[in-house]
Amino acid sequence: MTTPHRPLRFIRRGQPVVLNHIPPDRTLLEVLREDLGCTGTKEGCGEGDCGACTVVLGEPRDGQVHYSAVNSCIRLAHSVDGMALWTVEDLAEDPLIQPADEPAPRVTSTTSLHPAQEAMVQCHGSQCGFCTPGFVMSLFGMYQRHVVPIQAAGCATHQPITREMAQEDLSGNLCRCTGYRPILDAAQQMATLPAVAVNEPLLLQKLQQMNESGPAAAPDSSYIAPTTLPELLAARAAHPGAQVVAGCTDVGLWVTKQHKQYESILDVTRAAELRQVQRDAHHIAIGAAVSLTEAFAVLKAQWPQLHSFAARFAGLPVRNSGTLGGNVANGSPIGDSMPLLIALRAQVVLASTARGERMLPLEDLYTGYRQNVMAADELLVRIVVPRPGVTEALRAYKISKRFDDDISAVCLVINLDIDAGMVRHASIGAGGVAATPARARQTEAALTGQPWNADTVHNAVQALQAEFNPISDMRASGAYRRTVLASLLQRFWLESQGEDAVSVENFRLEATV
Amino acid sequence: MNQRDNGPTSLPVSRDAGDDPMVAAADAHAADPQPPTAAGAPSAPVPAPSLRAMGQSHIHESARAQVAGAAHYIDDLPEVKGTLYAAPILSTVAHGTLNGVDAAAALALPGVRGVVLSADVPGDKLLAAFAHDEPVFAIDTVQHIGQVIGLVVADSVMQARRAVRAVKLDITPLPAVLTVQDALAAQSYVLPPVFVRRGDAAAGLASSEHRLSGQFEVGGQEHFYLEGQIAYALPLEQRQWWIYSSTQHPGEVQHWVAHALGIDNHAVKVECRRMGGGFGGKETQAGHLAVWAAVAANKFGRPIKLRLDRDEDFMVTGKRHPFAYDYDVGFDATGRITGLKLQMAANCGFSADLSGPVADRAVFHSDNAYYLSDVEIASYRCKTNTQSHTAFRGFGGPQGVIVIEAILGDIARALGRDAQDVRMVNLYGKDASEGRNVTHYQMTVEDNILHALLPQLERDADYRQRQASIAAWNATSPVLKRGLAITPVKFGISFTATLFNQAGALVHVYTDGSVQVNHGGTEMGQGLHTKVAQIAADELGVPLARVLVTASDTSKVPNASATAASSGTDLNGRAAQFAARNVRDNLAAFVSGLDTCGAGAIRFEGGQVISPKNVRQFDDVVKEAYANRIQLWSDGFYRTPKIHYDKATLTGRPFYYFAYGAACSEVVIDTLTGESRVTRVDILHDVGHSINPAIDIGQIEGGFVQGMGWLTTEQLVWNDKGYLATHAPSTYKIPATGDIPAHFRVNLWPEANREDNVGGSKAVGEPPFMLAISVYEALRNAVAAGRAGDAAAQEAPVVLTAPATAENVLKALGRLL
Numbered sequence A: 001m002t003t004p005h006r007p008l009r010f011i012r013r014g015q016p017v018v019l020n021h022i023p024p025d026r027t028l029l030e031v032l033r034e035d036l037g038c039t040g041t042k043e044g045c046g047e048g049d050c051g052a053c054t055v056v057l058g059e060p061r062d063g064q065v066h067y068s069a070v071n072s073c074i075r076l077a078h079s080v081d082g083m084a085l086w087t088v089e090d091l092a093e094d095p096l097i098q099p100a101d102e103p104a105p106r107v108t109s110t111t112s113l114h115p116a117q118e119a120m121v122q123c124h125g126s127q128c129g130f131c132t133p134g135f136v137m138s139l140f141g142m143y144q145r146h147v148v149p150i151q152a153a154g155c156a157t158h159q160p161i162t163r164e165m166a167q168e169d170l171s172g173n174l175c176r177c178t179g180y181r182p183i184l185d186a187a188q189q190m191a192t193l194p195a196v197a198v199n200e201p202l203l204l205q206k207l208q209q210m211n212e213s214g215p216a217a218a219p220d221s222s223y224i225a226p227t228t229l230p231e232l233l234a235a236r237a238a239h240p241g242a243q244v245v246a247g248c249t250d251v252g253l254w255v256t257k258q259h260k261q262y263e264s265i266l267d268v269t270r271a272a273e274l275r276q277v278q279r280d281a282h283h284i285a286i287g288a289a290v291s292l293t294e295a296f297a298v299l300k301a302q303w304p305q306l307h308s309f310a311a312r313f314a315g316l317p318v319r320n321s322g323t324l325g326g327n328v329a330n331g332s333p334i335g336d337s338m339p340l341l342i343a344l345r346a347q348v349v350l351a352s353t354a355r356g357e358r359m360l361p362l363e364d365l366y367t368g369y370r371q372n373v374m375a376a377d378e379l380l381v382r383i384v385v386p387r388p389g390v391t392e393a394l395r396a397y398k399i400s401k402r403f404d405d406d407i408s409a410v411c412l413v414i415n416l417d418i419d420a421g422m423v424r425h426a427s428i429g430a431g432g433v434a435a436t437p438a439r440a441r442q443t444e445a446a447l448t449g450q451p452w453n454a455d456t457v458h459n460a461v462q463a464l465q466a467e468f469n470p471i472s473d474m475r476a477s478g479a480y481r482r483t484v485l486a487s488l489l490q491r492f493w494l495e496s497q498g499e500d501a502v503s504v505e506n507f508r509l510e511a512t513v
Numbered sequence B: 001m002n003q004r005d006n007g008p009t010s011l012p013v014s015r016d017a018g019d020d021p022m023v024a025a026a027d028a029h030a031a032d033p034q035p036p037t038a039a040g041a042p043s044a045p046v047p048a049p050s051l052r053a054m055g056q057s058h059i060h061e062s063a064r065a066q067v068a069g070a071a072h073y074i075d076d077l078p079e080v081k082g083t084l085y086a087a088p089i090l091s092t093v094a095h096g097t098l099n100g101v102d103a104a105a106a107l108a109l110p111g112v113r114g115v116v117l118s119a120d121v122p123g124d125k126l127l128a129a130f131a132h133d134e135p136v137f138a139i140d141t142v143q144h145i146g147q148v149i150g151l152v153v154a155d156s157v158m159q160a161r162r163a164v165r166a167v168k169l170d171i172t173p174l175p176a177v178l179t180v181q182d183a184l185a186a187q188s189y190v191l192p193p194v195f196v197r198r199g200d201a202a203a204g205l206a207s208s209e210h211r212l213s214g215q216f217e218v219g220g221q222e223h224f225y226l227e228g229q230i231a232y233a234l235p236l237e238q239r240q241w242w243i244y245s246s247t248q249h250p251g252e253v254q255h256w257v258a259h260a261l262g263i264d265n266h267a268v269k270v271e272c273r274r275m276g277g278g279f280g281g282k283e284t285q286a287g288h289l290a291v292w293a294a295v296a297a298n299k300f301g302r303p304i305k306l307r308l309d310r311d312e313d314f315m316v317t318g319k320r321h322p323f324a325y326d327y328d329v330g331f332d333a334t335g336r337i338t339g340l341k342l343q344m345a346a347n348c349g350f351s352a353d354l355s356g357p358v359a360d361r362a363v364f365h366s367d368n369a370y371y372l373s374d375v376e377i378a379s380y381r382c383k384t385n386t387q388s389h390t391a392f393r394g395f396g397g398p399q400g401v402i403v404i405e406a407i408l409g410d411i412a413r414a415l416g417r418d419a420q421d422v423r424m425v426n427l428y429g430k431d432a433s434e435g436r437n438v439t440h441y442q443m444t445v446e447d448n449i450l451h452a453l454l455p456q457l458e459r460d461a462d463y464r465q466r467q468a469s470i471a472a473w474n475a476t477s478p479v480l481k482r483g484l485a486i487t488p489v490k491f492g493i494s495f496t497a498t499l500f501n502q503a504g505a506l507v508h509v510y511t512d513g514s515v516q517v518n519h520g521g522t523e524m525g526q527g528l529h530t531k532v533a534q535i536a537a538d539e540l541g542v543p544l545a546r547v548l549v550t551a552s553d554t555s556k557v558p559n560a561s562a563t564a565a566s567s568g569t570d571l572n573g574r575a576a577q578f579a580a581r582n583v584r585d586n587l588a589a590f591v592s593g594l595d596t597c598g599a600g601a602i603r604f605e606g607g608q609v610i611s612p613k614n615v616r617q618f619d620d621v622v623k624e625a626y627a628n629r630i631q632l633w634s635d636g637f638y639r640t641p642k643i644h645y646d647k648a649t650l651t652g653r654p655f656y657y658f659a660y661g662a663a664c665s666e667v668v669i670d671t672l673t674g675e676s677r678v679t680r681v682d683i684l685h686d687v688g689h690s691i692n693p694a695i696d697i698g699q700i701e702g703g704f705v706q707g708m709g710w711l712t713t714e715q716l717v718w719n720d721k722g723y724l725a726t727h728a729p730s731t732y733k734i735p736a737t738g739d740i741p742a743h744f745r746v747n748l749w750p751e752a753n754r755e756d757n758v759g760g761s762k763a764v765g766e767p768p769f770m771l772a773i774s775v776y777e778a779l780r781n782a783v784a785a786g787r788a789g790d791a792a793a794q795e796a797p798v799v800l801t802a803p804a805t806a807e808n809v810l811k812a813l814g815r816l817l
Helices: A028-035 A115-122 A132-152 A163-169 A181-192 A200-212 A229-238 A251-256 A292-302 A304-311 A316-321 A324-330 A337-343 A441-447 A454-467 A478-496 B021-030 B063-067 B157-164 B180-186 B201-206 B250-261 B285-300 B310-316 B355-364 B397-415 B419-426 B450-460 B463-476 B528-540 B568-595 B618-627 B693-711 B767-786 B806-812
Strands: A008-012 A015-019 A054-061 A064-071 A083-086 A097-099 A196-198 A243-245 A265-267 A277-279 A283-287 A347-352 A356-361 A366-368 A379-386 A392-399 A410-419 A422-431 B084-090 B096-102 B112-116 B148-154 B168-173 B189-198 B210-218 B230-235 B241-245 B268-272 B304-307 B323-331 B337-347 B375-382 B480-493 B502-509 B515-519 B547-549 B603-605 B608-610 B615-617 B633-639 B644-646 B651-653 B657-670 B676-685 B743-748
Touching (some): A015 A200, A054 A132, A054 A200, A064 A132, A064 A200, A083 A200, A115 A132, A115 A181, A132 A163, A132 A181, A132 B063, A181 B693, A196 A200, A229 A265, A229 A347, A229 A379, A283 A292, A292 A316, A292 A324, A304 A392, A324 A337, A324 A379, A337 A410, A422 A441, A441 A454, A454 A478, B084 B112, B084 B157, B096 B148, B112 B157, B112 B285, B148 B157, B180 B323, B180 B375, B189 B355, B201 B323, B230 B285, B241 B285, B285 B304, B323 B397, B337 B397, B355 B397, B397 B480, B397 B767, B450 B657, B450 B676, B463 B767, B480 B767, B515 B528, B515 B568, B528 B547, B528 B568, B568 B633, B657 B767, B676 B693, B676 B767, B693 B767, B767 B806
Parallel strands (some): A243 A265, B084 B304, B241 B268, B337 B375, B515 B547, B676 B743
Antiparallel strands (some): A008 A015, A054 A064, A054 A083, A277 A283, A347 A356, A347 A379, A410 A422, B096 B168, B112 B148, B189 B375, B210 B323, B230 B241, B230 B304, B323 B337, B480 B657, B502 B515, B603 B608, B608 B615, B644 B651
C-alpha cells in the first residue's frame, strides 16, 4: 500500500513546472540535479553548512513576493510547492527578470548576466567555481531584498549593501579558494551595475494562476501540508507515523546523512496560524513555523542587543528555512534559541485536537536528550515571549570555534532585572553544558535578591560552575566549557559596569586609534 | 595611470590598488613591451599598438560559465546509459584483523547490484603508490577507521549508501597507535627517519650566550575542496578505459588504474576539465577513487560513478600532516641563532603516500628565511592508525616554517627585543659577502630580496608605531589583548624530486586562426588555464579570445607531472610557450619566404603578422600557410634548468629559485574566553612580473585565509578510538566571510624573477599560505601580553597549540583549569 504522491508545482523562468511521482522525502537538490538535469546547483556537504546548493525561493505574501535563499540539499522538494524557484541557471534566462527602468524581457545574449553574476565576474569572485553558484544565488537573494527596493525608491546615493551586511548574509556560503574579499566586493558592486528586477506583478499573477488551477492535494497524500491549524492537528492525530517537519534543516540531514526514508511527511509550515506573529502589551507570540530569520527580526526589534547573536545563528539559508518552533521542538542541547528563550522566560503552547491547548515554560518541555513531553497527537504551535520590564538587562553570549555559522560549544544567555542595585529577578539559559537546554536555577538563586556587586558575582560564578557538568567533545573539553561559563558571567558583570572592550565581538579596531 | 586600465576590465583587482604605488609599479612592469625580437624595426606600415595578454588582469577563463552554473564538474557530465553508482564500505575499527564481510542484508535491498572487495581486483591488489604499501581495498587487516574495505554498487547513489549501512564487518581489534607520541615511543614509522646536519649543533649550543628549549604541536588540516572526490569509470571496447577523475595528476591516475586492472597504461585515458578545488588533496587521493571505480566497472562491465559524500571524504582521505616539535636553540644578545637542535615528528597516518617528500620539504623549510650556522634536524615519519596524510598546499613547508618562526618569536620575548629586529638579524645574507647565504642543505640563496621587502612592509603597515600603541593599549585593557607580528616567507620552487620538473604541451592552430592549447597541467581554480592561454596568445601575437585551453587528457600530453609544488605555470606555461613558438617559427619562415626577409624580422602581435614589408592578419597567414602545407601545430617540452639534489643526504640545489613575501597581521584575544579575531592584515608578496595580477592576488588572499584557517579554527579531532569526530562542515570550521578583516591589503613586489622563468613571473600557489603564520605569531604576542605572572614569566616561551581555538588560547594563557 503506497500513499499517492501529490503533484509538485512551482514557477521557474516564468513557467509552471509540474512534477508527479516525487517521493515525500526527496530533496530539492535531487529533483534539480537528477530529475531535471539542472546540474548548475552543486552539492558541497549535504547538510546545509557550505551553501553550494543555494537556490532562491519566491513566495507570495501580502501582495508581494518574499525572497529567501535556502539550501536545496536539505530542503524537501515538496516544500516549495506553489512557490517560484530560481537556480543559478535561471538568472540569465528568466524572462521575468527585467531591466528595472522598462520592464520587458531582456534580450538574451552572452552579456545578459544578472548583476549578481556580472559583479562576481568583474571582481574575480570565482576560482574553482564550485561554491560560485551558491554565492551567486545568495547574492541574487540580497539583490532582490536590498538593492531592488532602494533602486525602486530612487535612492541613488544610498549604498544598499554594506560590507557588514555582505559578511552576515553570506556567512552560510563557504569558499575555499578566494579568501572572500573579491566576493564581498562583488556583493557591494552589484548595486552599481545596470539595474534589473523580478517583475513581481507578473510573477504574482502566474503564481496565482498556478495555485488556483489543478486539483488540490489529497489529504491522505504522502506529503501532507495542511493550511489551517485544525486541519494540521487532525492530520497529526490521523497520521501518527508521519514525520513532522517544519524548515527541515535538521530532518533533512536524517535523509542525506543517516539515509533515512519516510513514507509520509507532515509539513507544518503551511498552517496560517503557525506563521503568525501576534503582539500585545505584555507578550510577543511567535508561531512555530515562523522562520528563524523572521523570528529573530521580531526579537531584535524588542532587544536590539541580539543582533550579533541572531546573525551568528547558523547561516542565512538555514535561518531562512529553519523555524523557531522547529529549533525548540527538536530540542537539541546545542541549539541557540532555547537558552535565549529560557532567559526570556518564554512559554511554549502545545496543541492537539483531542485536548486543545496547553502552555508550559520552555525548559519544562524537555525530559532528556532530544526527548520532550509532547504527546503523539500534539504539536508545538507557538512560543510566547513576555515583553521586558524597564530594568531588565539581557545579554546573549556564544562561544564557538568559528565566529559565524557554527554550533555553540557554550551558549549562555543572562537576563537580570536589577533595580536600585539589587537583583530582583534572574533568568539564565545555558546551552552546550547538559543533555538538554537548561535553566541555571542555582545560579539564578545565587543572584536573586542579592546586591549587584562583585561578591554576588563571585558567588554566582561558583554556583554556575557547580550546577553543570559539561561533557568533552569535538567542540570543546568539559573543563573549557566549565571555565568559560564563569568567564561569560564575568563578562556580563564587566559590561554592567560600563566596560565596553570586554569581548572580541564588540571590538572595533577603528575605535582604538 | 595604472596600466591595468587598458585591460578587459577597468576594475581594480585590489581595493587598494588605485592608490598603491607598489601594485601600480608591478602592473606597469608587467605590461612593459617585450624587447624587439630582431634588430632593425620594420620601416613598413606601423601596426596598431599591440595588446599583450600577459600582465593583464584577465578574468578566469571559466568565470562566465561558473557564475551561470554552466561550468561542468564530473558529477555534472551527462551520464552514459547503464551507469551504476558505488558507495564505500568503511572500516569501523582503527586497527584490526579483517575476518570477513557479510553483505547478505545489503544485497537484499532494492536496486543493489553487488559488492566489490579486494578479491575483485584483477591486477595488483596493492596500489601503485610511491612506497607500494597501501592496498586497493583492505585485504586481511584494517589500519584506520574509514579505510575502504570495498564498495556497494547499486542503481542509485542513495541505494548504494543505504546498503552500505547493512553490510556487517567481522573485525578483531588489534592495538592501535593513534598519536605521534605513541608512534615515536613505539618507533612506528612509515619511512625511516632522516637527519640533516650542518656545522656542529652541539658545540654551537654549548657556546651560546642564551638557550631556550620547548615543545609544541601543530594540527593537520582537511582540504575541504568544495567538490568532493569523484571518479567516473567507463569501460570501452577491447579492454580500454575512459576515466573521468577530479585529479591534480591524471598521469598517475592512469598508471594506478592500469596497474590495478593489470593492463598497459596506453589502454587508459584519464580526463579532467576542472576540479572544484584541489589544494593537494587530489594529488594522490583522487587515484584511489579512480581505481575503486574502475575495479567495480571491470567487475560489472558497466560505467560506475563513485562520488564520496562529505563525511566519507573526511573519513577516507588524507589531510595535512600534523607535526610535533621539540627544539633546543642557542642565540646571542641580538637574538641571532648560534645553534639549533630540532626534532620534527610528522604524523603520516597508516601509509607512506607522499609523506617522504612532505617531511623532506619540512626539513628544507625549517630555516624559512634564516641562516642556521650550526644545526641538526631529525625528521621522523610516524605511522599511526589514522587516514594517510598527504599533500596539502605548502607540502610540509608550512610545518617547517612555523617552527623557526615560533622559535624566533620566543627568542625575542626572552630578550625583550622586538621580534622584527630578531628576524632581520637572522636573515640570510643579501649575497655571498657575509658568508651567510648557504642553506643547511647546501643550496646558495642567490635571490634574497627580504632585506628590502621586510622593511618596505614594515613601513607600509606602520609596524613600529602600531607595536608601540598596542603595548600602550594592552596596558589599559584588562580583558582584551592585541598582538601584532610580521613574518616572512621564503619558499623553494621546484619539485624536490628533480625528475618531476618537466612538462609538455600541444598548440594547435586551426585554419580559421583559432588556437587550441593542451598541456599536462590541471585546472583547480588557480587560473592555470587562463595564464597558459595568455602566454600562448602573446607568443602567437593573437587576442586572448582566440586561444582555448582544453581539458587535461593523458591521451594528449603523456607522462605529465602532478599540478603541484606551485609549478603549474612555470612548467606548463613554458611548455606551451615553446609549442606556440614552434608554430610561430613555422609561420615566420613561411612569411619570410613570401617577403624575402629574415624570419627573425617577422613579428607577431595584435592579431597581425608584421614583416619589414607587409602587415598581414594572423588568420590570413594561417590560411595561406595551410594551403602551402606548413605545419600549424606543435608540441613543446620544458625541463627546469640548474636543479639537482642528493636524496640520501638531502643536499644540493633542489629549487630553481625562491618566492618571497611577508605579512603583518594584527589580532585581538579575549583573555576570559580565549576567543580571537584577526583585525588587520597587510601583505607584500613576490610573484615576479605577474602574468595576471588579479589571479595572483586571488592566490595570495586565498592562500593566506586558508593558512589562517589552519592555525585558528580548523581543528581535526580524533577520539580515543581513532575515530575522526570532525568529519563535516558542521564540526570542522574553515574560515567564513566574517573572518576576513576589513583591512586586508595585498601589494605585489615589483621585481622580476631573477632566474629565467616564463614572463619573469614566480610561482604563487603555495608560498602565500605561509604568510598566515603571522597570525599565529600575533596571537602568541597577544597571549604573552595577557599572561599572568611576574617579569620572568613574561619572558618564557608561549606554548600555543595550533589551531589556536578559543580553548587552546585559554590554555596558552594558563587560564584553563
